[in-house]
Amino acid sequence: MASTASPTLRQQRLGRELRKLRERAGLSTSAAAALLGVNQSRISNIEAGRYAVGADRVRAMARMYSCPHDGLVDALAEMTGGRTRGWWDEYREFLPAGLMDLAELEHHAVALRVALTIHIPGLLQTADHARTLFQEVVPPLRPYEVEHRLSHRIKRQAILHGERAIPYTAIIHEAALRMRFGGPATVRKQLAHLLEMSELDNVTLRVVPFEDGTFPGNGQPVDYVYGPVPQLDTVQLDIHHGCEFLDAETELAKYRILLDRIEGRALAPAESRDFIHGIARSI
The missing domain is CATH 1.10.260.40 (lambda repressor-like DNA-binding domains)
Structure with a gap:
Protein backbone atom coordinates (compact mmCIF):
# COMPACT_ATOMS: atom_id res chain seq x y z
CA MET A 1 0.00 0.00 0.00
CA MET A 79 -12.05 1.69 6.97
CA THR A 80 -9.01 0.33 5.15
CA GLY A 81 -7.45 1.13 1.81
CA GLY A 82 -6.32 4.44 0.37
CA ARG A 83 -8.19 7.71 0.30
CA THR A 84 -11.79 7.08 -0.76
CA ARG A 85 -12.99 9.70 -3.20
CA GLY A 86 -16.38 11.14 -2.40
CA TRP A 87 -18.39 14.08 -3.69
CA TRP A 88 -16.60 16.30 -1.16
CA ASP A 89 -13.25 15.87 -2.92
CA GLU A 90 -14.28 18.32 -5.62
CA TYR A 91 -14.17 21.00 -2.92
CA ARG A 92 -10.78 20.05 -1.49
CA GLU A 93 -8.86 22.90 -3.12
CA PHE A 94 -11.54 25.47 -2.26
CA LEU A 95 -12.60 24.76 1.33
CA PRO A 96 -10.84 24.06 4.65
CA ALA A 97 -9.80 20.46 5.22
CA GLY A 98 -12.05 20.23 8.27
CA LEU A 99 -15.15 20.58 6.09
CA MET A 100 -13.96 17.69 3.92
CA ASP A 101 -13.44 15.57 7.02
CA LEU A 102 -16.89 16.50 8.33
CA ALA A 103 -18.60 15.51 5.07
CA GLU A 104 -16.74 12.18 4.98
CA LEU A 105 -17.53 11.54 8.65
CA GLU A 106 -21.25 12.17 8.09
CA HIS A 107 -21.21 10.03 4.94
CA HIS A 108 -20.06 6.99 6.93
CA ALA A 109 -22.19 7.70 10.03
CA VAL A 110 -25.02 5.41 11.10
CA ALA A 111 -26.81 8.20 13.03
CA LEU A 112 -26.36 11.82 14.11
CA ARG A 113 -27.45 13.82 17.16
CA VAL A 114 -26.85 17.58 17.40
CA ALA A 115 -27.59 20.38 19.86
CA LEU A 116 -27.45 24.11 19.05
CA THR A 117 -28.39 27.29 20.87
CA ILE A 118 -28.29 30.21 18.40
CA HIS A 119 -28.03 28.52 15.01
CA ILE A 120 -30.18 26.16 12.99
CA PRO A 121 -28.31 22.88 12.32
CA GLY A 122 -26.46 22.99 9.00
CA LEU A 123 -28.21 19.88 7.72
CA LEU A 124 -31.57 21.59 8.25
CA GLN A 125 -30.75 25.01 6.82
CA THR A 126 -32.33 26.44 3.68
CA ALA A 127 -30.04 27.84 1.01
CA ASP A 128 -31.10 31.43 1.77
CA HIS A 129 -30.48 30.99 5.50
CA ALA A 130 -27.06 29.40 4.95
CA ARG A 131 -26.03 32.06 2.43
CA THR A 132 -26.86 34.79 4.96
CA LEU A 133 -24.63 33.12 7.56
CA PHE A 134 -21.72 32.71 5.15
CA GLN A 135 -21.98 36.36 4.11
CA GLU A 136 -21.39 37.34 7.75
CA VAL A 137 -18.18 35.32 8.17
CA VAL A 138 -15.17 37.28 9.48
CA PRO A 139 -12.91 37.89 7.64
CA PRO A 140 -15.40 38.26 4.75
CA LEU A 141 -15.63 35.53 2.15
CA ARG A 142 -15.49 36.37 -1.55
CA PRO A 143 -18.77 35.74 -3.42
CA TYR A 144 -17.44 32.56 -5.04
CA GLU A 145 -16.23 31.31 -1.65
CA VAL A 146 -19.73 31.82 -0.26
CA GLU A 147 -21.18 29.78 -3.11
CA HIS A 148 -18.63 26.97 -2.61
CA ARG A 149 -19.53 26.72 1.07
CA LEU A 150 -23.22 26.90 0.29
CA SER A 151 -23.20 24.11 -2.30
CA HIS A 152 -21.03 21.97 0.01
CA ARG A 153 -23.54 22.42 2.85
CA ILE A 154 -26.53 21.59 0.66
CA LYS A 155 -24.83 18.43 -0.65
CA ARG A 156 -24.15 17.32 2.93
CA GLN A 157 -27.90 17.31 3.53
CA ALA A 158 -28.33 14.35 1.16
CA ILE A 159 -27.62 11.96 4.05
CA LEU A 160 -31.09 12.76 5.42
CA HIS A 161 -32.86 11.65 2.25
CA GLY A 162 -33.21 8.59 0.05
CA GLU A 163 -32.63 4.91 0.70
CA ARG A 164 -29.52 5.52 2.83
CA ALA A 165 -31.11 8.23 5.00
CA ILE A 166 -29.73 8.01 8.52
CA PRO A 167 -31.50 8.74 11.85
CA TYR A 168 -31.01 12.38 12.80
CA THR A 169 -31.92 14.04 16.09
CA ALA A 170 -31.67 17.83 16.33
CA ILE A 171 -32.12 19.63 19.66
CA ILE A 172 -32.55 23.35 19.04
CA HIS A 173 -32.89 26.13 21.58
CA GLU A 174 -35.69 28.62 21.13
CA ALA A 175 -33.07 31.34 20.65
CA ALA A 176 -32.04 29.82 17.31
CA LEU A 177 -35.64 29.81 16.13
CA ARG A 178 -36.09 33.49 16.94
CA MET A 179 -32.92 34.77 15.26
CA ARG A 180 -33.80 36.95 12.24
CA PHE A 181 -31.02 35.92 9.85
CA GLY A 182 -31.90 37.21 6.38
CA GLY A 183 -35.08 39.01 7.42
CA PRO A 184 -38.70 37.88 7.95
CA ALA A 185 -39.20 36.15 4.59
CA THR A 186 -36.05 34.06 4.98
CA VAL A 187 -36.95 33.22 8.59
CA ARG A 188 -40.48 32.11 7.68
CA LYS A 189 -39.09 29.91 4.89
CA GLN A 190 -36.52 28.43 7.29
CA LEU A 191 -39.11 27.62 9.94
CA ALA A 192 -41.39 26.05 7.33
CA HIS A 193 -38.46 23.92 6.18
CA LEU A 194 -37.82 22.77 9.75
CA LEU A 195 -41.43 21.70 10.07
CA GLU A 196 -41.28 19.86 6.77
CA MET A 197 -38.06 18.05 7.72
CA SER A 198 -39.48 17.11 11.13
CA GLU A 199 -42.14 15.05 9.38
CA LEU A 200 -39.53 12.68 7.92
CA ASP A 201 -39.41 9.29 9.64
CA ASN A 202 -35.67 9.54 10.23
CA VAL A 203 -35.64 13.11 11.58
CA THR A 204 -36.45 13.99 15.20
CA LEU A 205 -36.65 17.70 16.01
CA ARG A 206 -36.92 18.87 19.62
CA VAL A 207 -36.97 22.41 21.00
CA VAL A 208 -35.64 23.69 24.32
CA PRO A 209 -37.81 26.73 25.21
CA PHE A 210 -36.60 29.82 27.05
CA GLU A 211 -38.98 29.06 29.89
CA ASP A 212 -36.98 25.96 30.79
CA GLY A 213 -34.50 28.37 32.32
CA THR A 214 -31.36 26.26 31.90
CA PHE A 215 -29.26 24.75 29.15
CA PRO A 216 -26.63 22.16 30.14
CA GLY A 217 -23.11 22.87 28.93
CA ASN A 218 -21.75 26.19 27.67
CA GLY A 219 -24.03 26.53 24.67
CA GLN A 220 -21.40 25.37 22.18
CA PRO A 221 -22.82 23.58 19.12
CA VAL A 222 -22.30 19.83 19.43
CA ASP A 223 -22.51 17.20 16.70
CA TYR A 224 -22.39 13.60 17.90
CA VAL A 225 -21.63 11.25 15.03
CA TYR A 226 -22.44 7.59 15.67
CA GLY A 227 -20.12 5.06 14.06
CA PRO A 228 -20.90 1.41 13.25
CA VAL A 229 -19.76 0.53 16.77
CA PRO A 230 -19.66 2.82 19.84
CA GLN A 231 -15.85 2.81 19.88
CA LEU A 232 -15.89 4.64 16.54
CA ASP A 233 -18.24 7.46 17.54
CA THR A 234 -16.96 11.02 17.04
CA VAL A 235 -17.85 14.42 18.45
CA GLN A 236 -17.52 17.44 16.16
CA LEU A 237 -17.39 20.92 17.65
CA ASP A 238 -17.57 24.24 15.79
CA ILE A 239 -14.79 26.50 17.02
CA HIS A 240 -13.72 29.94 15.83
CA HIS A 241 -10.98 28.61 13.53
CA GLY A 242 -12.83 25.59 12.11
CA CYS A 243 -13.87 22.09 13.13
CA GLU A 244 -12.58 20.16 16.11
CA PHE A 245 -13.02 16.38 16.26
CA LEU A 246 -12.93 14.38 19.50
CA ASP A 247 -12.87 10.60 19.84
CA ALA A 248 -11.30 9.85 23.23
CA GLU A 249 -13.54 7.52 25.24
CA THR A 250 -13.81 9.99 28.11
CA GLU A 251 -14.84 12.80 25.75
CA LEU A 252 -17.43 10.62 24.01
CA ALA A 253 -18.92 9.65 27.37
CA LYS A 254 -18.99 13.30 28.47
CA TYR A 255 -20.87 14.48 25.37
CA ARG A 256 -23.33 11.58 25.47
CA ILE A 257 -24.27 12.64 28.99
CA LEU A 258 -24.44 16.30 27.96
CA LEU A 259 -26.72 15.58 25.00
CA ASP A 260 -28.93 13.34 27.16
CA ARG A 261 -29.34 16.19 29.64
CA ILE A 262 -30.10 18.74 26.92
CA GLU A 263 -32.62 16.42 25.28
CA GLY A 264 -34.18 15.83 28.67
CA ARG A 265 -34.94 19.57 28.83
CA ALA A 266 -36.53 19.63 25.37
CA LEU A 267 -40.16 19.47 24.34
CA ALA A 268 -41.45 16.27 22.76
CA PRO A 269 -41.37 16.18 18.93
CA ALA A 270 -45.08 16.96 18.51
CA GLU A 271 -44.92 19.77 21.06
CA SER A 272 -41.80 21.10 19.34
CA ARG A 273 -43.61 21.29 15.99
CA ASP A 274 -46.47 23.19 17.62
CA PHE A 275 -43.94 25.51 19.23
CA ILE A 276 -42.27 26.25 15.88
CA HIS A 277 -45.69 26.84 14.29
CA GLY A 278 -46.37 29.43 17.00
CA ILE A 279 -43.12 31.29 16.33
CA ALA A 280 -43.75 31.23 12.58
CA ARG A 281 -47.20 32.75 13.04
CA SER A 282 -45.72 35.62 15.07
CA ILE A 283 -43.31 36.72 12.32
Missing part, protein backbone atom coordinates in the same frame (compact mmCIF):
# COMPACT_ATOMS: atom_id res chain seq x y z
CA ALA A 2 1.18 3.53 -0.76
CA SER A 3 1.99 6.15 1.83
CA THR A 4 -0.25 9.21 2.27
CA ALA A 5 1.26 12.64 2.85
CA SER A 6 -1.99 14.20 4.08
CA PRO A 7 -4.22 11.49 5.61
CA THR A 8 -7.92 12.19 6.02
CA LEU A 9 -9.62 12.19 9.39
CA ARG A 10 -10.93 8.68 8.64
CA GLN A 11 -7.43 7.36 7.91
CA GLN A 12 -6.07 9.00 11.04
CA ARG A 13 -8.87 7.49 13.11
CA LEU A 14 -8.10 3.99 11.82
CA GLY A 15 -4.48 4.47 12.84
CA ARG A 16 -5.40 5.72 16.30
CA GLU A 17 -7.70 2.77 16.91
CA LEU A 18 -4.96 0.34 15.89
CA ARG A 19 -2.58 2.12 18.25
CA LYS A 20 -5.10 1.77 21.09
CA LEU A 21 -5.37 -1.97 20.43
CA ARG A 22 -1.58 -2.32 20.43
CA GLU A 23 -1.16 -0.36 23.65
CA ARG A 24 -3.91 -2.35 25.39
CA ALA A 25 -2.05 -5.49 24.38
CA GLY A 26 1.05 -4.10 26.10
CA LEU A 27 3.16 -4.15 22.92
CA SER A 28 5.69 -1.54 21.85
CA THR A 29 5.88 -0.47 18.20
CA SER A 30 9.12 -2.45 17.85
CA ALA A 31 7.53 -5.59 19.32
CA ALA A 32 4.48 -5.25 17.05
CA ALA A 33 6.73 -4.72 14.04
CA ALA A 34 8.71 -7.84 14.85
CA LEU A 35 5.54 -9.94 15.14
CA LEU A 36 4.23 -8.60 11.81
CA GLY A 37 7.57 -8.93 10.06
CA VAL A 38 7.86 -5.23 9.16
CA ASN A 39 10.07 -2.40 10.34
CA GLN A 40 9.10 -0.15 13.23
CA SER A 41 8.54 2.89 11.01
CA ARG A 42 5.84 0.97 9.13
CA ILE A 43 3.85 0.53 12.35
CA SER A 44 4.32 4.20 13.23
CA ASN A 45 3.14 5.31 9.78
CA ILE A 46 0.10 3.01 9.90
CA GLU A 47 -0.87 4.37 13.30
CA ALA A 48 -0.45 7.96 12.05
CA GLY A 49 -2.70 7.23 9.07
CA ARG A 50 0.16 7.94 6.67
CA TYR A 51 0.32 4.43 5.29
CA ALA A 52 -2.75 2.81 3.74
CA VAL A 53 -3.29 -0.67 5.16
CA GLY A 54 -5.48 -3.47 3.82
CA ALA A 55 -8.34 -5.27 5.56
CA ASP A 56 -6.38 -8.51 5.91
CA ARG A 57 -3.53 -6.69 7.62
CA VAL A 58 -5.93 -4.98 10.02
CA ARG A 59 -7.49 -8.32 10.93
CA ALA A 60 -4.04 -9.82 11.45
CA MET A 61 -3.06 -6.94 13.73
CA ALA A 62 -6.31 -7.28 15.69
CA ARG A 63 -5.63 -10.99 16.23
CA MET A 64 -2.09 -10.25 17.28
CA TYR A 65 -3.40 -7.63 19.74
CA SER A 66 -6.05 -10.09 21.06
CA CYS A 67 -8.92 -7.71 20.32
CA PRO A 68 -12.09 -9.33 21.72
CA HIS A 69 -14.58 -7.14 19.81
CA ASP A 70 -15.47 -8.72 16.46
CA GLY A 71 -17.75 -5.83 15.58
CA LEU A 72 -14.93 -3.34 16.08
CA VAL A 73 -12.55 -5.41 13.99
CA ASP A 74 -15.08 -5.64 11.15
CA ALA A 75 -15.64 -1.87 11.31
CA LEU A 76 -11.91 -1.17 11.23
CA ALA A 77 -11.49 -3.49 8.25
CA GLU A 78 -14.15 -1.44 6.43
Whole structure:
Protein backbone atom coordinates (compact mmCIF):
# COMPACT_ATOMS: atom_id res chain seq x y z
CA MET A 1 0.00 0.00 0.00
CA ALA A 2 1.18 3.53 -0.76
CA SER A 3 1.99 6.15 1.83
CA THR A 4 -0.25 9.21 2.27
CA ALA A 5 1.26 12.64 2.85
CA SER A 6 -1.99 14.20 4.08
CA PRO A 7 -4.22 11.49 5.61
CA THR A 8 -7.92 12.19 6.02
CA LEU A 9 -9.62 12.19 9.39
CA ARG A 10 -10.93 8.68 8.64
CA GLN A 11 -7.43 7.36 7.91
CA GLN A 12 -6.07 9.00 11.04
CA ARG A 13 -8.87 7.49 13.11
CA LEU A 14 -8.10 3.99 11.82
CA GLY A 15 -4.48 4.47 12.84
CA ARG A 16 -5.40 5.72 16.30
CA GLU A 17 -7.70 2.77 16.91
CA LEU A 18 -4.96 0.34 15.89
CA ARG A 19 -2.58 2.12 18.25
CA LYS A 20 -5.10 1.77 21.09
CA LEU A 21 -5.37 -1.97 20.43
CA ARG A 22 -1.58 -2.32 20.43
CA GLU A 23 -1.16 -0.36 23.65
CA ARG A 24 -3.91 -2.35 25.39
CA ALA A 25 -2.05 -5.49 24.38
CA GLY A 26 1.05 -4.10 26.10
CA LEU A 27 3.16 -4.15 22.92
CA SER A 28 5.69 -1.54 21.85
CA THR A 29 5.88 -0.47 18.20
CA SER A 30 9.12 -2.45 17.85
CA ALA A 31 7.53 -5.59 19.32
CA ALA A 32 4.48 -5.25 17.05
CA ALA A 33 6.73 -4.72 14.04
CA ALA A 34 8.71 -7.84 14.85
CA LEU A 35 5.54 -9.94 15.14
CA LEU A 36 4.23 -8.60 11.81
CA GLY A 37 7.57 -8.93 10.06
CA VAL A 38 7.86 -5.23 9.16
CA ASN A 39 10.07 -2.40 10.34
CA GLN A 40 9.10 -0.15 13.23
CA SER A 41 8.54 2.89 11.01
CA ARG A 42 5.84 0.97 9.13
CA ILE A 43 3.85 0.53 12.35
CA SER A 44 4.32 4.20 13.23
CA ASN A 45 3.14 5.31 9.78
CA ILE A 46 0.10 3.01 9.90
CA GLU A 47 -0.87 4.37 13.30
CA ALA A 48 -0.45 7.96 12.05
CA GLY A 49 -2.70 7.23 9.07
CA ARG A 50 0.16 7.94 6.67
CA TYR A 51 0.32 4.43 5.29
CA ALA A 52 -2.75 2.81 3.74
CA VAL A 53 -3.29 -0.67 5.16
CA GLY A 54 -5.48 -3.47 3.82
CA ALA A 55 -8.34 -5.27 5.56
CA ASP A 56 -6.38 -8.51 5.91
CA ARG A 57 -3.53 -6.69 7.62
CA VAL A 58 -5.93 -4.98 10.02
CA ARG A 59 -7.49 -8.32 10.93
CA ALA A 60 -4.04 -9.82 11.45
CA MET A 61 -3.06 -6.94 13.73
CA ALA A 62 -6.31 -7.28 15.69
CA ARG A 63 -5.63 -10.99 16.23
CA MET A 64 -2.09 -10.25 17.28
CA TYR A 65 -3.40 -7.63 19.74
CA SER A 66 -6.05 -10.09 21.06
CA CYS A 67 -8.92 -7.71 20.32
CA PRO A 68 -12.09 -9.33 21.72
CA HIS A 69 -14.58 -7.14 19.81
CA ASP A 70 -15.47 -8.72 16.46
CA GLY A 71 -17.75 -5.83 15.58
CA LEU A 72 -14.93 -3.34 16.08
CA VAL A 73 -12.55 -5.41 13.99
CA ASP A 74 -15.08 -5.64 11.15
CA ALA A 75 -15.64 -1.87 11.31
CA LEU A 76 -11.91 -1.17 11.23
CA ALA A 77 -11.49 -3.49 8.25
CA GLU A 78 -14.15 -1.44 6.43
CA MET A 79 -12.05 1.69 6.97
CA THR A 80 -9.01 0.33 5.15
CA GLY A 81 -7.45 1.13 1.81
CA GLY A 82 -6.32 4.44 0.37
CA ARG A 83 -8.19 7.71 0.30
CA THR A 84 -11.79 7.08 -0.76
CA ARG A 85 -12.99 9.70 -3.20
CA GLY A 86 -16.38 11.14 -2.40
CA TRP A 87 -18.39 14.08 -3.69
CA TRP A 88 -16.60 16.30 -1.16
CA ASP A 89 -13.25 15.87 -2.92
CA GLU A 90 -14.28 18.32 -5.62
CA TYR A 91 -14.17 21.00 -2.92
CA ARG A 92 -10.78 20.05 -1.49
CA GLU A 93 -8.86 22.90 -3.12
CA PHE A 94 -11.54 25.47 -2.26
CA LEU A 95 -12.60 24.76 1.33
CA PRO A 96 -10.84 24.06 4.65
CA ALA A 97 -9.80 20.46 5.22
CA GLY A 98 -12.05 20.23 8.27
CA LEU A 99 -15.15 20.58 6.09
CA MET A 100 -13.96 17.69 3.92
CA ASP A 101 -13.44 15.57 7.02
CA LEU A 102 -16.89 16.50 8.33
CA ALA A 103 -18.60 15.51 5.07
CA GLU A 104 -16.74 12.18 4.98
CA LEU A 105 -17.53 11.54 8.65
CA GLU A 106 -21.25 12.17 8.09
CA HIS A 107 -21.21 10.03 4.94
CA HIS A 108 -20.06 6.99 6.93
CA ALA A 109 -22.19 7.70 10.03
CA VAL A 110 -25.02 5.41 11.10
CA ALA A 111 -26.81 8.20 13.03
CA LEU A 112 -26.36 11.82 14.11
CA ARG A 113 -27.45 13.82 17.16
CA VAL A 114 -26.85 17.58 17.40
CA ALA A 115 -27.59 20.38 19.86
CA LEU A 116 -27.45 24.11 19.05
CA THR A 117 -28.39 27.29 20.87
CA ILE A 118 -28.29 30.21 18.40
CA HIS A 119 -28.03 28.52 15.01
CA ILE A 120 -30.18 26.16 12.99
CA PRO A 121 -28.31 22.88 12.32
CA GLY A 122 -26.46 22.99 9.00
CA LEU A 123 -28.21 19.88 7.72
CA LEU A 124 -31.57 21.59 8.25
CA GLN A 125 -30.75 25.01 6.82
CA THR A 126 -32.33 26.44 3.68
CA ALA A 127 -30.04 27.84 1.01
CA ASP A 128 -31.10 31.43 1.77
CA HIS A 129 -30.48 30.99 5.50
CA ALA A 130 -27.06 29.40 4.95
CA ARG A 131 -26.03 32.06 2.43
CA THR A 132 -26.86 34.79 4.96
CA LEU A 133 -24.63 33.12 7.56
CA PHE A 134 -21.72 32.71 5.15
CA GLN A 135 -21.98 36.36 4.11
CA GLU A 136 -21.39 37.34 7.75
CA VAL A 137 -18.18 35.32 8.17
CA VAL A 138 -15.17 37.28 9.48
CA PRO A 139 -12.91 37.89 7.64
CA PRO A 140 -15.40 38.26 4.75
CA LEU A 141 -15.63 35.53 2.15
CA ARG A 142 -15.49 36.37 -1.55
CA PRO A 143 -18.77 35.74 -3.42
CA TYR A 144 -17.44 32.56 -5.04
CA GLU A 145 -16.23 31.31 -1.65
CA VAL A 146 -19.73 31.82 -0.26
CA GLU A 147 -21.18 29.78 -3.11
CA HIS A 148 -18.63 26.97 -2.61
CA ARG A 149 -19.53 26.72 1.07
CA LEU A 150 -23.22 26.90 0.29
CA SER A 151 -23.20 24.11 -2.30
CA HIS A 152 -21.03 21.97 0.01
CA ARG A 153 -23.54 22.42 2.85
CA ILE A 154 -26.53 21.59 0.66
CA LYS A 155 -24.83 18.43 -0.65
CA ARG A 156 -24.15 17.32 2.93
CA GLN A 157 -27.90 17.31 3.53
CA ALA A 158 -28.33 14.35 1.16
CA ILE A 159 -27.62 11.96 4.05
CA LEU A 160 -31.09 12.76 5.42
CA HIS A 161 -32.86 11.65 2.25
CA GLY A 162 -33.21 8.59 0.05
CA GLU A 163 -32.63 4.91 0.70
CA ARG A 164 -29.52 5.52 2.83
CA ALA A 165 -31.11 8.23 5.00
CA ILE A 166 -29.73 8.01 8.52
CA PRO A 167 -31.50 8.74 11.85
CA TYR A 168 -31.01 12.38 12.80
CA THR A 169 -31.92 14.04 16.09
CA ALA A 170 -31.67 17.83 16.33
CA ILE A 171 -32.12 19.63 19.66
CA ILE A 172 -32.55 23.35 19.04
CA HIS A 173 -32.89 26.13 21.58
CA GLU A 174 -35.69 28.62 21.13
CA ALA A 175 -33.07 31.34 20.65
CA ALA A 176 -32.04 29.82 17.31
CA LEU A 177 -35.64 29.81 16.13
CA ARG A 178 -36.09 33.49 16.94
CA MET A 179 -32.92 34.77 15.26
CA ARG A 180 -33.80 36.95 12.24
CA PHE A 181 -31.02 35.92 9.85
CA GLY A 182 -31.90 37.21 6.38
CA GLY A 183 -35.08 39.01 7.42
CA PRO A 184 -38.70 37.88 7.95
CA ALA A 185 -39.20 36.15 4.59
CA THR A 186 -36.05 34.06 4.98
CA VAL A 187 -36.95 33.22 8.59
CA ARG A 188 -40.48 32.11 7.68
CA LYS A 189 -39.09 29.91 4.89
CA GLN A 190 -36.52 28.43 7.29
CA LEU A 191 -39.11 27.62 9.94
CA ALA A 192 -41.39 26.05 7.33
CA HIS A 193 -38.46 23.92 6.18
CA LEU A 194 -37.82 22.77 9.75
CA LEU A 195 -41.43 21.70 10.07
CA GLU A 196 -41.28 19.86 6.77
CA MET A 197 -38.06 18.05 7.72
CA SER A 198 -39.48 17.11 11.13
CA GLU A 199 -42.14 15.05 9.38
CA LEU A 200 -39.53 12.68 7.92
CA ASP A 201 -39.41 9.29 9.64
CA ASN A 202 -35.67 9.54 10.23
CA VAL A 203 -35.64 13.11 11.58
CA THR A 204 -36.45 13.99 15.20
CA LEU A 205 -36.65 17.70 16.01
CA ARG A 206 -36.92 18.87 19.62
CA VAL A 207 -36.97 22.41 21.00
CA VAL A 208 -35.64 23.69 24.32
CA PRO A 209 -37.81 26.73 25.21
CA PHE A 210 -36.60 29.82 27.05
CA GLU A 211 -38.98 29.06 29.89
CA ASP A 212 -36.98 25.96 30.79
CA GLY A 213 -34.50 28.37 32.32
CA THR A 214 -31.36 26.26 31.90
CA PHE A 215 -29.26 24.75 29.15
CA PRO A 216 -26.63 22.16 30.14
CA GLY A 217 -23.11 22.87 28.93
CA ASN A 218 -21.75 26.19 27.67
CA GLY A 219 -24.03 26.53 24.67
CA GLN A 220 -21.40 25.37 22.18
CA PRO A 221 -22.82 23.58 19.12
CA VAL A 222 -22.30 19.83 19.43
CA ASP A 223 -22.51 17.20 16.70
CA TYR A 224 -22.39 13.60 17.90
CA VAL A 225 -21.63 11.25 15.03
CA TYR A 226 -22.44 7.59 15.67
CA GLY A 227 -20.12 5.06 14.06
CA PRO A 228 -20.90 1.41 13.25
CA VAL A 229 -19.76 0.53 16.77
CA PRO A 230 -19.66 2.82 19.84
CA GLN A 231 -15.85 2.81 19.88
CA LEU A 232 -15.89 4.64 16.54
CA ASP A 233 -18.24 7.46 17.54
CA THR A 234 -16.96 11.02 17.04
CA VAL A 235 -17.85 14.42 18.45
CA GLN A 236 -17.52 17.44 16.16
CA LEU A 237 -17.39 20.92 17.65
CA ASP A 238 -17.57 24.24 15.79
CA ILE A 239 -14.79 26.50 17.02
CA HIS A 240 -13.72 29.94 15.83
CA HIS A 241 -10.98 28.61 13.53
CA GLY A 242 -12.83 25.59 12.11
CA CYS A 243 -13.87 22.09 13.13
CA GLU A 244 -12.58 20.16 16.11
CA PHE A 245 -13.02 16.38 16.26
CA LEU A 246 -12.93 14.38 19.50
CA ASP A 247 -12.87 10.60 19.84
CA ALA A 248 -11.30 9.85 23.23
CA GLU A 249 -13.54 7.52 25.24
CA THR A 250 -13.81 9.99 28.11
CA GLU A 251 -14.84 12.80 25.75
CA LEU A 252 -17.43 10.62 24.01
CA ALA A 253 -18.92 9.65 27.37
CA LYS A 254 -18.99 13.30 28.47
CA TYR A 255 -20.87 14.48 25.37
CA ARG A 256 -23.33 11.58 25.47
CA ILE A 257 -24.27 12.64 28.99
CA LEU A 258 -24.44 16.30 27.96
CA LEU A 259 -26.72 15.58 25.00
CA ASP A 260 -28.93 13.34 27.16
CA ARG A 261 -29.34 16.19 29.64
CA ILE A 262 -30.10 18.74 26.92
CA GLU A 263 -32.62 16.42 25.28
CA GLY A 264 -34.18 15.83 28.67
CA ARG A 265 -34.94 19.57 28.83
CA ALA A 266 -36.53 19.63 25.37
CA LEU A 267 -40.16 19.47 24.34
CA ALA A 268 -41.45 16.27 22.76
CA PRO A 269 -41.37 16.18 18.93
CA ALA A 270 -45.08 16.96 18.51
CA GLU A 271 -44.92 19.77 21.06
CA SER A 272 -41.80 21.10 19.34
CA ARG A 273 -43.61 21.29 15.99
CA ASP A 274 -46.47 23.19 17.62
CA PHE A 275 -43.94 25.51 19.23
CA ILE A 276 -42.27 26.25 15.88
CA HIS A 277 -45.69 26.84 14.29
CA GLY A 278 -46.37 29.43 17.00
CA ILE A 279 -43.12 31.29 16.33
CA ALA A 280 -43.75 31.23 12.58
CA ARG A 281 -47.20 32.75 13.04
CA SER A 282 -45.72 35.62 15.07
CA ILE A 283 -43.31 36.72 12.32
